[in-house]
Amino acid sequence: MPAVDINFDQPIFVISVAAELADMHPQTLRQYDRLGIVSPSRAPGKSRRYSQRDVNRLREVQRLSHEGVSLEGIKRILELENQVAALQHRVSELTQELARRREPLESRIFAAGAAGDVVSLARGQRPRPRSQAVVVWRPRGDL
Known part of the structure; x- marks a missing residue:
């Protein structure tokens, strides 16, 4: 059986499915979108489409919320995680460039x-x- 290549950034879930996958109410997802905590893609007609990465992020928001972190705190944590990921990507690029430049x-x-x-x-x-x-x-x- 061939391996299936899944794109975690493909916006495929409508709000009701994403809410069910994240074990949340659809209105909670709308609120998170308004606050900029989890912002899904928009399909033609303005309907929200969530990716698997968005659903994973919603689960992380729920976990942090259950641990007592405020929504503002959760938003800041997610922003910092994005910054760390971007910096790690840049370090990887620079490391590759440095390796390329280490020719005799x-x-x-x-x-x-x-x-x-x-x-x-x-x-x-x-x-x-x-x-x-x-x-x-x-x-x-x-x-």
């Missing part, structure tokens, strides 16, 4: 532009604009 120095070429910026170029790549750039390299045999 002899295979790297650098260019200095008229504005004083320095960029790393691939072999055969030319700086833009050519007329105002200085290219520095070291031949492989001259270490």
Whole structure:
């Protein structure tokens, strides 16, 4: 049986189904939408559509609420979690960029532009604009 690839961000649940999955009343979901705690997508005709990620977030809101956290506190917690996720994504991007830049120095070429910026170029790549750039390299045999 082939594996099923599920997109957790696909807005597929109408409000009644999402409310049932999250074990909440649909009016509670409307209130959370108004407060900006969980904001579903909108289908043509303005009807709300919830994704699996939205339903999971609703369950997390319910758990925090049962633990005594206010709605403002829950909203702030979710905002901070989003910031952490964005920062983790950025760290991952920067880590990949750093790994890419750790090529052997002899295979790297650098260019200095008229504005004083320095960029790393691939072999055969030319700086833009050519007329105002200085290219520095070291031949492989001259270490």
